[in-house]
Structure formats: C-alpha cells, structure tokens
Amino acid sequence: MRVVLQQLTKRFGAVTAVDALDLEIKSGEFVGLLGPSGCGKTTTLLMIAGIYRPTGGAIVFGDHRVEHLMPKDRGIGMVFQSYALYPHMTVAQNIGFPLAMRRGVAGDEITRRVREAAALVHVDGLLARKPAQLSGGQQQRVALARALVKRPDILLLDEPLSNLDARLRHEMRGEIKRLQKEVGITAIFVTHDQLEALTMADRVALMSDARLQAYATPKELYERPVNQFVAEFIGSPPMNFFAAELGRRNGSVLATAQGIEIELPPARAPRGDGQRQATVGIRPEHLAIVAPGAGHANGEIYVIEPMGREQIVDVQIGERRLRAIAPPGFSAPLGASVGLRAAVDQLHLFDPAGGERLA
C-alpha cells in the first residue's frame, strides 16, 4: 500500500520536531528514514503509526487519510527499537497477541498463523519460551513475527538493528531485506546508521533538523548528493571538503586552494560565470596516492590506518588534511612526501553559502 506524507508537521511546545515533510512511498517499497539523532525521523515514524498526532499535514495510506485513526485501525505492524516484547507472555502469546485483539479470529486459526509467522523468521522452535530466555537476535525475530502475523499493509521498524552486536546486525540486515521483498510489504524503517540505510533501503529519506534533506536511491545519494549535508552524512570514511577559488584558463574551469589545483571537466564545472567560490568535495576512494608532483596536490603522510581490505591514508596539505584510500600493499613512512590525484569526474561542487550542489 502506498504511503503519502503531505506537509506533515509535529511540534512539541516550542520545538518543531518535524517540519512540513513531504514524502511519497510506493506500494511494496522499502524506505529508510535516515538522519542524526534528534532530526525527527522517529517522530515521523510514530506519526505514521498513530502514536503521535500530527500538528499539521496529512498522512495518506492508499487513497485514505489516516491521521485521525487509532493505531489499531491503521493496518500497520511495527518493530520497536527495544523490540517491546511482552515480558509476561510466551513467544507464542506474543506473536498471537495482535490476532487475539481482533474479534472473530478462532483459537486454532491463531495457533496456525502464529506457527506460520514464527516459521517465516525461524523462531518456530522457541514458541514456549519467555522473551527473557531469548538472545537479542531471537527477540528481534519474534518482534518481526509479531509485526507480520496480522498481515498488515505497512511494516514500520524503529532502529531495528541498533540493539544487536555487529555480527548479528549484518545477518539481520540481509534477513530483514529478504523478508520485506518476500512478503512484498510496504515498509519504512528508521536508522541513524547510513550503512544500514544504504544497504537495506530501496530509497532513503535523509533528514536533519526536522526537515527532509534528500529523498533518493542509495546510489543517487552516494554518487550525486544534492547538497553538502547529504554529501557529508553519506559515506564512510566521510567525503573530503575544501574551499576553493574558481577561475578560468584556456576555456576550462580551474579550482584552486592552498597547495591544490584541479582542472574541472566540463560536466562538473558550474554553469555560467558568476560563481567565484565553491566548496569542493571528493570521496577518499576517488583520491589516489601518486609520486610527488604527479597529481593535483602535494603533501606529507600524516597517518595510515590499515583496514584489511584497504588502508586509509591522511595526507597533510598545508593547513588542511585530505583522506585517501590506498591499496593494502601501500606503505610509506610518516611524513613522506606524496602527491594526490583526484578522479576529476567524481568531484562535487557545492555553494559555500547555502550548501546546494553546483554541479
């Protein structure tokens, strides 16, 4: 079922938690609400769930507005950050609770559907246990089964992976993504972890300070961030930024900063002549370490962090430091002079004033 948010707003007293949010989620789509803590993403989810009443705006499920409906009448299933399993009930009772709350679902029908939902997330062997007897990953699966057992139109997940350890997080990431596609349910999840958002979601809504910053596929967010906030937030290690002067030489645009000079390809140069200054962004993987003088900038090695598959190399250039990624074989003493070459077609230019993308 499609979900549309129109000018959705939530204020708590003087604080605006969500400010005029517009978002459209297609039927069957898996959308991640991503942003730093306090950006309003969980508030948005709780408004969709019906826990919070919006201060303004509309929430549309399918063709119907639902802002006035109680959570139980919205056809949603939800997984909470703490999983919120009922501690005094067994796993089977937990999963069956949404069905027991419905009128006219027979006992054996409940038993059958609880088994079905439990099998879907591989907890059918744990039905007699209490939540306290389960591991974090098992609790997570039970919470998923409980959310799905009444066959809701929409699945909501609040920070579904944040309480799991790193290994389990990786496993559940894939599991949830597979499950969402298998069931074919429209799903929205909240996360502060960009890796989760990028790996799981079909589209990511990036929020900050109560506002929507970008809404795009992970690929678009990564490869063509619409503003500097998006560019900064997405990617690990984060993108390098430096302020540069824009000038022209022989018909092409030149970005220069202390110790750096890059000729921009036409596709990446801002249109028109007006722009004199820009914030240049480049991801570490698009900077290569070369011999001194052979690249766009020269500097000294500040520190090397081996990551196994690759190494992160910080290079000091004048007063600023740029981060590059080198292959595992790379080795150099600290302080060694090196050159940096940028993949010029991967440069991002942002307006220093508003942070909007220039080209």
Add this chain to the structure above:
Amino acid sequence: MTGTTLPAPRAPFRPQTLIPYAVLVLATLPILVLYVWLTYSSFFPRIEGFRPVGPFTLENWRFLWDPGSVDQLRNKPAIIPLTINTFLFAISTSVVVVLISSMAGYALSRLPFPGRRMFLGGVLLLHSFPSVTLLIATFIVLRQLGLYDRLLGVILVKAAFELPFGVWIMKGFFDTVPWELEMAALVDGASRLRTWWRIVMPLVKPGLLALGILTFVQGWNEFILPFVFMPSGSQQTLSTFVRAILGEGRFVDYGLLTAVGLYYVAPVLVLFVVAQDQLMRVYAGGVKG
C-alpha cells in the same frame, strides 16, 4: 575456552564477614525473645519474669472454644465474628486501596494532565500527615454520611489514609514499564484500556501484591479508627478486643492476654513469612521480565 574445568575459586574466609551477621543477630534478638516469651507464656498458668510456672496447659486458649467460662469475656462479642470482622475490614481496605492506587498511579505515571505535579506533591504531603489529627473532622463527615459506627465507614476512612502511600508506590511501579510496550500493544490492536489491563497491569503485579499485603497488615493492625468510629460491640475488630481485655477490671489476666495477643498476630506473621519476597520489591522496585 580450554577443555579442562578448574574448580571455582573459593573466597578465603575472613572474620570481618561475620560482623554484619553479629550486628543483625544482636538487633533482632530482643524481638525474637519477645515472640518466644509471648508464645510459651500463653501455654502456662503463670509467668515469673521470663520463667513459666506450673505445667503445660491450654487453659489460656479457652476463649476459642468456651468463651462463656472466661470471666473477662462476659458481655464481650464472640471471638469468631470479631475475627471475621477484622478480616473483612483488612481485606476490603486492601482491595479498595489497590484498586484506586493502580488507577491513580497509572494516570500520574503516564498522563500529562494539568496540576499533575501539584497533585504528586499533595500526595506526598498527605502521606506524611499524622492521621490522628483528622479524627474529629472525620467523625463529623462520617456522622453526616450516616456511616458512623459502621464497618463500611471505617473501611473507607482507613483506605483514604492508606491511599497516598499506595498511589505513590504504584506510580513508581508504573514508571518502570517502558512506553514502547504500550505503543506496541496499541499498534497490535489493543485499546488504551485493554493495554492497561492486559499489558501494564500484569507487569506491575509484584507491586499490586506487595501493596495489597502491606495494606492488609495495616488494616489488621489498625486500632484507633475502629476504636473511635465503631464504638458498639458487634462491629469491633480484634485490636479493640485486645484493648478491652487489658483495660477492664482491676486485675489483668496475662495468660489470657498473651493467648489472645498471639491469636491476633499469628495471621500477620504467617503472611510476612509467606510473602516476604513480594514485600521486598516495594523497596527494591522494578519489574523483572
């Protein structure tokens, strides 16, 4: 992990570890001595100091099966109806307090209604208020309502005096139930009332039990209220009965007094032994999954 299992290291014995026990034993010994004294003196004809005199006897317990033969009990209500009365009083008070506290405590824990903070402050203030000072005002109110000299009236007054403590304790228990559980229940299709009943109440069950037991004991032990507000005999409770034995006539039959006294405290002692785990939770607080 290696394959061999080492024996668990035992903490070396230190004499200091005995100190707390020594202190506790010293502190509890007088109380224990009193109970032991109470018990055996009810089974002997006479006591000199701490020493029983004469052969073992059930003479002092005659009030249970042959109250007519005990001089002191002439013109007094029979013991069995009194006991039932006392149970009725304590249980009703306990039920009223638990019922109202669990609703008021939930509202105070969850709903941001205007005047909430002031109400909470007022509850605390009332809790520390000596209820004896309210006797005359309560008397007038009971007269007006036609509840004077009736068990129901005393139950309501006792419940009212116990409510501040109950409300405060229950609010504390409700505070430990995570919001997310209630949100989950709402999303799962429950109404607010059902969420309260099916999800929240089971999680504060230790609190309900503990509060119920404590209020029961308070009611069982209550003396002033039944004494003042139920002067006529048929509605009395055991506490006023004990006082009647003590306070009448020139000589006090200590054998009878100890037997009745033991009869009176026995249910409370049994209750404490059975329910001490539950009672500890009021002070430890918290819900365990």
